[in-house]
Amino acid sequence: MPKRTDIKSVMIIGAGPIIIGQACEFEYSGAQACKALKEEGYRIILVNSNPATIMTDPGMADATYIEPITWQTLERIIERERPDALLPTMGGQTALNTALDLAREGVLEKYKVELIGASREAIDKAEDRELFRRAMRSIGLDVPRSAVAHSMEEAVQVQAQIGFPTVIRPSFTMGGSGGGIAYNKEEFAEIVERGLDLSPTSEVLVEECLSGWKEFEMEVVRDRKDNCIIVCSIENFDPMGVHTGDSITVAPAQTLTDKEY
Amino acid sequence: MRKPALLALEDGSVFWGESIGVDGQTVGEVVFNTAMTGYQEILTDPSYTKQIVTLTYPHIGNTGTNDEDEESLGVQAAGLVIRDLPLLAYNWRKQKNLDQYLRDNKTVAIANIDTRRLTRILRDKGSQNGCIMAGDGSIDERRALDAARSFPGLKGMDLAKVVSVTKNYEWTEGSWDLETGHKKPAADDLRYHVVAFDYGVKRNILRMLVDRGCRVTVVPAQTSARDALALKPHGVFLSNGPGDPEPCSYAINAIRDIVDTGTPVFGICLGYQLLSLASGAKTIKMKFGHHGANHPVQDLVTKRVMITSQNHGFAVDEATLPKNLIATHRSLFDGSLQGVRRLDQPAFSFQGHPEASPGPHDIGSLFDCFLKEIKNHHA
Numbered sequence: 001m002p003k004r005t006d007i008k009s010v011m012i013i014g015a016g017p018i019i020i021g022q023a024c025e026f027e028y029s030g031a032q033a034c035k036a037l038k039e040e041g042y043r044i045i046l047v048n049s050n051p052a053t054i055m056t057d058p059g060m061a062d063a064t065y066i067e068p069i070t071w072q073t074l075e076r077i078i079e080r081e082r083p084d085a086l087l088p089t090m091g092g093q094t095a096l097n098t099a100l101d102l103a104r105e106g107v108l109e110k111y112k113v114e115l116i117g118a119s120r121e122a123i124d125k126a127e128d129r130e131l132f133r134r135a136m137r138s139i140g141l142d143v144p145r146s147a148v149a150h151s152m153e154e155a156v157q158v159q160a161q162i163g164f165p166t167v168i169r170p171s172f173t174m175g176g177s178g179g180g181i182a183y184n185k186e187e188f189a190e191i192v193e194r195g196l197d198l199s200p201t202s203e204v205l206v207e208e209c210l211s212g213w214k215e216f217e218m219e220v221v222r223d224r225k226d227n228c229i230i231v232c233s234i235e236n237f238d239p240m241g242v243h244t245g246d247s248i249t250v251a252p253a254q255t256l257t258d259k260e261y
Numbered sequence: 262m263r264k265p266a267l268l269a270l271e272d273g274s275v276f277w278g279e280s281i282g283v284d285g286q287t288v289g290e291v292v293f294n295t296a297m298t299g300y301q302e303i304l305t306d307p308s309y310t311k312q313i314v315t316l317t318y319p320h321i322g323n324t325g326t327n328d329e330d331e332e333s334l335g336v337q338a339a340g341l342v343i344r345d346l347p348l349l350a351y352n353w354r355k356q357k358n359l360d361q362y363l364r365d366n367k368t369v370a371i372a373n374i375d376t377r378r379l380t381r382i383l384r385d386k387g388s389q390n391g392c393i394m395a396g397d398g399s400i401d402e403r404r405a406l407d408a409a410r411s412f413p414g415l416k417g418m419d420l421a422k423v424v425s426v427t428k429n430y431e432w433t434e435g436s437w438d439l440e441t442g443h444k445k446p447a448a449d450d451l452r453y454h455v456v457a458f459d460y461g462v463k464r465n466i467l468r469m470l471v472d473r474g475c476r477v478t479v480v481p482a483q484t485s486a487r488d489a490l491a492l493k494p495h496g497v498f499l500s501n502g503p504g505d506p507e508p509c510s511y512a513i514n515a516i517r518d519i520v521d522t523g524t525p526v527f528g529i530c531l532g533y534q535l536l537s538l539a540s541g542a543k544t545i546k547m548k549f550g551h552h553g554a555n556h557p558v559q560d561l562v563t564k565r566v567m568i569t570s571q572n573h574g575f576a577v578d579e580a581t582l583p584k585n586l587i588a589t590h591r592s593l594f595d596g597s598l599q600g601v602r603r604l605d606q607p608a609f610s611f612q613g614h615p616e617a618s619p620g621p622h623d624i625g626s627l628f629d630c631f632l633k634e635i636k637n638h639h640a
Contacts, residue, residue, distance in 0.1 A: 227566040229557075230621065255351050257324045258299030258619035259437045 003040060009062075010037055010116070011083035013095035014048025014055055016069050020245035030090040031055040037087075038062075045081045047074060048091075069094050071101035078102075078111050089117035096123050097172070129171055129205040146207035155192045158206040165209040168192055170199035181209055181241075211241035216253050233261070266371040266395035268313075268342060269405035271412075274382055274389075281346050282363035282370035284396025286405075288412045289313040289339030291391035292574065293380045295553035299619020300341075300359070301330045304368070307424045307461030308530060308572050309338035310503035311415060313391055314552075317380050319344040325355030326362040329437060332463040332618060336363070337424070337503075340393045341370035342379065369393050387548040388574060390414055415574060416546050420504030421460035421512065421531060425482035429492075432457075432467040432477040444472070451476035453635055456494035458482060460502030460512065460531050465618035469625065470498065473632045483511045486518035496525040496635040499532025499610065506534035506544050506575060513539045520608045525634035527627070528610030530573055536610040537601055541583040547597070550574035551613075554620030557593040558600075558613060566593065569613040570620025576612070577601065607634040 012033055015026035031054045034044050038061075046061035049069050056064055063081060067073045069091075078086075086108065088099030096118075102108050103120045118126075125131045130148045137143065145162055148171075149155035159166050159182075168191045169179040178198035182188035195204040215236035222228040235253035236244060253261075266280035270291060293315040294303055300321050303314060321343040341363065350358045363370050371393050383389060392408040394400045433451060435444030455475040457467060460482045467477050478492055482502075489497060497519050499512075506513075516539040520526050528536040534544050551571035558569045571592075579588055579598040590600030590611060602609040614620065615627040 225565065228623075229568055252297050254320070254323050256298065257327075257330060257352055257354065258296075258302055258617075259330060260352075260439065261298055 007042065007084040007114070007116075009043035009045060009081070009083045010085045010087050011045040011047065011078065011081065011113070012037075012055075012061070012087050013069060013074070013091040013098055014046065014050065014053065015090075015092040016049040016094050018050070020243060023245060026090060026092045026095075027053050027055060031060060033087065033090045034060045043083075045077070045083050047077060069098050071098055071105055071107065074098060074102060075105070075107045078107060078113060082111060083113055085114045085116045087117045088115065088123070093127075096127060099123065100127075127172060129169060144208040144210055146205050148203055148205050149192070150203055151196070152189070152192055155188075155204060155206050159188060162206065162208050164188075165211065167205075167207040167209050168195050169205040169207060170195035171203040171205065172200050173198055179204075181211065211239070213240040214255075215240045215244075216256065217249070263372075264396050265400060266369075266393060267400050267402065267405055268371050268374060268379070268391060268393050269402065269409045270382065270389040270391045271406075271409045272382065272386055272389055273406065274379075275402055275406070276371070276374040276379060278371045278374035280370070280395035281343075281360045281372045282341065282368045282395060285369050286392060286394045286408060287313065287340040287369040288390070288392045288408050290412070290415050290574070291315060291342070291379075291383060291389050292550060292552050293317055293376075293383050294572070295555060296570070296619050297554070299330075299554065301326045301362075302332050302463075302465075302619045304336045304338050304341060304366075305330075305332040305334075306463055306501075306572065307333050307337045308463075308501050308503050310420050310424050310461065311339050311418070312503070312574075313340035313342060313393060314338045315342040315376055315379055315383070316344075317376055319376070320347055322346045322350055322359030324352035325350035325358050327352075327354040327356045329354065329442060332465060333461075336366035336368045337461075338368070341368060342374065342376065342393070343370070343372050344374070344376045346372045369395050371395060383549050388550060415503075416505055417508060418504045419508040421502040421506075421509050422482045424461040424503060425459045426479060427481055429478055429480050429484075432464075432479055433471055434464075434468055435471045436465070436468045443468070446471060446474075448476075450474055453495040453632070453639075454478065454493065455496045455498050455635075456480055456489050456492050457498040458484065458489070458500055458512065458515075458532070460500045460509070460535070462500035462502070463614075463616060463618060465616040466498070466500060466529060469616050469628050473628055475632075482509070484515065485511075486515040486522075489515065489519060490522065490524070494524065495639050496527065496631060498631070499526065499528035499535055501530030501532060501572070501614065503531070505546070506531055506538055509535060520603065520606050523606055523638070525631065525638050526606070526608035526610075527631035527634070528608075529614060529616070530612060533601070533610035533612050534573075534575055534577055536603075536608060537577040537582075537586065540586045540601075540603060540608075541581075542586060542601075543578045543581040544575050545578050547574055547576050551592065551594070551597075554617075556613065558590050558624070559593055561589055561591060567623035568621045569599075569615075569624050570617050571613045573612060607638055609634075
């Protein structure tokens with residue numbers, strides 16, 4: 001893709017504290033994004049609440065703000081710095097959600113900041129479990145049997161069709177926190193209640209449990225002209241059910257033949 | 262304990278390692294392949310005839326081997342060179358460990374050598390003729406170097422007719438699927454008849470034709486146009502294969518006659534080069550060729566870039582394309598020509614491997630283009 005010459009300055013949102021769901025890879029990708037964009041001659045404005053990162057080192061960005069990553073703070077920074085574009089894809093869930101907030105609150109429109117890297121629709125599609133499920137189905141990918149529930153009654157209905165064990169995932173929470181696996185009715189009721197409470201949209205996904213399956217990841221890059229590359233495959237050392245954050249991953253995948261790829 | 266083994270190149274380089282195949286000696290052109298998966302498909306690809314394959318990915322053999330992933334009847338490569346054979350192989354379809362498989366296929370192979378150093382030599386100096394000696398006792402540097410230097414090289418070597426079948430056969434097996442294995446479509450679903458010239462065909466090509474509703478008759482490389490057309494095909498496929506395309510005059514003549522009848526024609530790899538030669542273009546030997554599963558190729562019409570599987574040591578010289586043959590694809594690694602299409606007839610071909618196996622499936626849609634030509638032609 002040719003270089004965008006209509007953009008002069010880019011604001012990057014960092015990931016904040018390093019936790020499961022947004023680990024050190026975002027520190028790395030954010031720092032690399034600063035370097036790469038700076039090399040291309042763009043002015044970089046960086047916001048991160050975590051000062052103990054490489055990306056907040058002096059010299060990484062043209063302007064560095066160590067401030068809370070909320071849309072209100074970011075609005076003040078945008079007002080002052082007037083960036084042409086906002087890159088939210090280098091800061092994990094925090095950055096993506098904050099970018100969605102900025103769009104929703106009309107800040108991006110007000111200061112004419114273009115969202116780059118991922119559109120609002122794309123972020124919604126990736127973060128909203130029901131939209132994500134529909135998108136995957138439409139391109140022929142299988143997903144675990146599941147359905148969204150907004151109340152305990154709905155959740156119980158869905159669960160009856162899926163059986164135990166069941167995964168409960170609240171929507172729009174960090175790294176899916178507040179969710180869990182239920183092996184019986186008592187656990188199910190408890191986790192659903194907690195999930196509905198924690199989800200900002202009072203929404204949980206009730207899903208078939210894949211514990212014990214082999215787990216692989218693919219790093220894929222696609223540009224706006226639909227050029228795609230699979231950068232690498234990753235194999236999780238532990239089976240599904242052990243969180244990636246507690247496990248080891250190996251790249252490239254080691255136990256897949258070419259056909260299974 | 263593994264036995265010692267030795268790889269010698271014509272430039273005088275010598276690598277000592279361990280034997281992971283049978284005892285003995287093998288000679289061929291040493292090439293490197295950068296694919297990270299699919300070593301079994303690579304070993305059984307007839308395009309590697311008379312070539313010793315070096316795999317740049319360091320751990321080879323992790324998933325063992327199985328009967329489903331064969332691209333032909335057994336190992337076709339002249340030899341195998343790898344960095345590391347793991348002690349354990351694991352995959353749910355595994356039947357044999359790689360070293361057992363190599364021995365069963367009587368393949369000479371060497372492990373535990375510095376494949377990075379070897380690859381740099383091949384990249385800087387170009388493909389080298391080489392010799393692997395494996396087993397106790399008889400290994401001798403001098404003799405290995407002599408053997409490497411006495412290999413005549415692939416330029417001018419017609420291997421298509423050597424590896425080809427001798428009799429026609431039918432192919433009706435489809436692609437592999439995670440749940441069902443290789444698909445077996447009903448005869449009624451195979452509505453189109455394709456004659457495939459076997460210059461060293463990979464099975465996955467035949468499978469992808471079957472997936473698209475084709476009953477495939479595979480015919481020997483030296484089949485004449487008349488005999489091929491007598492089978493009344495809806496379309497003719499020109500397969501991949503080893504060696505230099507230029508001496509294959511029997512194929513070039515047959516293809517010229519078939520294309521002239523207006524029958525839809527699709528070629529891959531050697532078949533692509535032969536269609537180009539039959540249309541009046543020229544081919545050249547490349548420095549170290551393209552062998553890998555991550556080669557970016559641009560579609561010159563849509564400008565889209567696709568990641569493709571590649572395996573060729575000869576190329577069509579774009580400067581020699583006649584007026585009725587246009588360039589359709591180009592390699593973004595070195596700008597070399599990757600695809601051509603006839604303007605006057607429904608014939609096109611591609612240098613890389615849309616059938617993948619191994620590699621990405623980005624450009625598999627070329628098979629759909631072929632089917633479209635067939636449907637248009639027989640509408």
